[in-house]
Amino acid sequence: MDYYSKQISDLIASLSMLPGIGEKTAQRLAFHILSMPIDQVEKLSGSIISARKNVRYCKVCATLTDQDICPICSNPKRDHSTIMVVEDTRDLAAYEKTGEYHGVYHVLHGAISPMQGIGPDDIKLKELMTRLSSEQVNEVIIATNASLEGETTAMYISRLIKPTGIKVSRIASGVPVGGDLEYIDEVTLLRALEGRKEL
Amino acid sequence: MDYYSKQISDLIASLSMLPGIGEKTAQRLAFHILSMPIDQVEKLSGSIISARKNVRYCKVCATLTDQDICPICSNPKRDHSTIMVVEDTRDLAAYEKTGEYHGVYHVLHGAISPMQGIGPDDIKLKELMTRLSSEQVNEVIIATNASLEGETTAMYISRLIKPTGIKVSRIASGVPVGGDLEYIDEVTLLRALEGRKEL
Numbered sequence: 001m002d003y004y005s006k007q008i009s010d011l012i013a014s015l016s017m018l019p020g021i022g023e024k025t026a027q028r029l030a031f032h033i034l035s036m037p038i039d040q041v042e043k044l045s046g047s048i049i050s051a052r053k054n055v056r057y058c059k060v061c062a063t064l065t066d067q068d069i070c071p072i073c074s075n076p077k078r079d080h081s082t083i084m085v086v087e088d089t090r091d092l093a094a095y096e097k098t099g100e101y102h103g104v105y106h107v108l109h110g111a112i113s114p115m116q117g118i119g120p121d122d123i124k125l126k127e128l129m130t131r132l133s134s135e136q137v138n139e140v141i142i143a144t145n146a147s148l149e150g151e152t153t154a155m156y157i158s159r160l161i162k163p164t165g166i167k168v169s170r171i172a173s174g175v176p177v178g179g180d181l182e183y184i185d186e187v188t189l190l191r192a193l194e195g196r197k198e199l
Numbered sequence: 200m201d202y203y204s205k206q207i208s209d210l211i212a213s214l215s216m217l218p219g220i221g222e223k224t225a226q227r228l229a230f231h232i233l234s235m236p237i238d239q240v241e242k243l244s245g246s247i248i249s250a251r252k253n254v255r256y257c258k259v260c261a262t263l264t265d266q267d268i269c270p271i272c273s274n275p276k277r278d279h280s281t282i283m284v285v286e287d288t289r290d291l292a293a294y295e296k297t298g299e300y301h302g303v304y305h306v307l308h309g310a311i312s313p314m315q316g317i318g319p320d321d322i323k324l325k326e327l328m329t330r331l332s333s334e335q336v337n338e339v340i341i342a343t344n345a346s347l348e349g350e351t352t353a354m355y356i357s358r359l360i361k362p363t364g365i366k367v368s369r370i371a372s373g374v375p376v377g378g379d380l381e382y383i384d385e386v387t388l389l390r391a392l393e394g395r396k397e398l
């Protein structure tokens with residue numbers, strides 16, 4: 001890429017290492033950055049490095065946060081006896097956006113996937129079990145993804161927890177709200193049928 | 200976005216100001232950045248700020264570069280008597296990638312667009328005319344885009360230059376190589392017909 005000067009080439013190369021950003025998009029972003037006011041560029045560059053440097057796992061639920069204990073775990077108004085287990089911080093955010101869940105979370109940072117060589121020890125499962133033995137917990141809601149890995153992880157966790165006597169539940173699988181039956185896959189349709197509720 | 204800690208929210212907000220990056224993509228990029236090795240993140244952050252701080256216009260051709268005079272303008276092997284006029288640095292790069300053009304360039308940084316209020320004084324046209332009067336130039340090849348703005352700019356420039364006696368040409372418009380006539384718009388087909396060459 002010697003048709004660009006070194007600084008521009010370096011910027012394009014760095015940007016194109018991000019997921020979903022190919023060389024053309026990286027070029028477009030780079031030239032946009034070059035035309036941005038310097039204070040905005042400083043803010044962008046600063047927020048990248050400071051987020052990476054300061055963000056760590058919450059000591060309780062393992063979500064990504066910039067404090068030792070995240071705002072949810074340190075909030076006394078939350079129901080600390082209900083723990084929702086999610087695969088990553090984005091899934092936590094997805095449930096927080098509903099505004100209707102008042103319990104706390106546990107973030108696994110992955111799901112068990114024998115195909116990808118990710119076993120139970122590679123996700124924050126030990127931390128969950130330690131938490132269950134030391135805190136007063138009534139229910140564990142497993143909200144891993146409805147993928148093969150998510151289901152495997154849910155099964156594995158429920159088998160681990162059941163002997164402790166704590167209630168374990170799994171979020172429902174079925175037709176999404178607004179979904180048109182015609183376009184829904186068979187497995188989802190069967191799940192929706194199995195999970196039917198009396199009206 | 201208080202479901203993310205401040206540092207993460209700031210990062211997502213900064214990223215989503217980039218063109219073509221919505222909130223979901225910004226989230227995905229942010230969490231990828233948080234999982235990247237710290238030295239790569241430092242490189243990304245550093246390249247953003249240093250490119251923005253050090254890149255300026257080449258004093259001859261106005262392309263974006265990190266030197267006073269860009270590598271193309273300072274290369275004695277290039278044909279300095281042929282100037283290709285392009286809209287921006289990316290267009291210059293596109294022609295450089297062909298490896299077959301050996302002249303130099305002039306970058307306008309835009310095109311005349313009365314609709315968007317961009318007039319001849321808002322692009323680097325004065326700089327081009329100064330260059331033509333002080334350098335020994337044989338031909339000016341106008342390679343602005345084949346859009347309405349690009350064509351307007353090409354017409355305007357050719358009228359400015361013609362009185363000086365310097366040869367002015369315009370890159371050909373027609374069916375792109377590999378193009379299927381069936382899917383080409385009518386204007387392009389007419390241009391291809393008008394620009395036909397004897398075999």
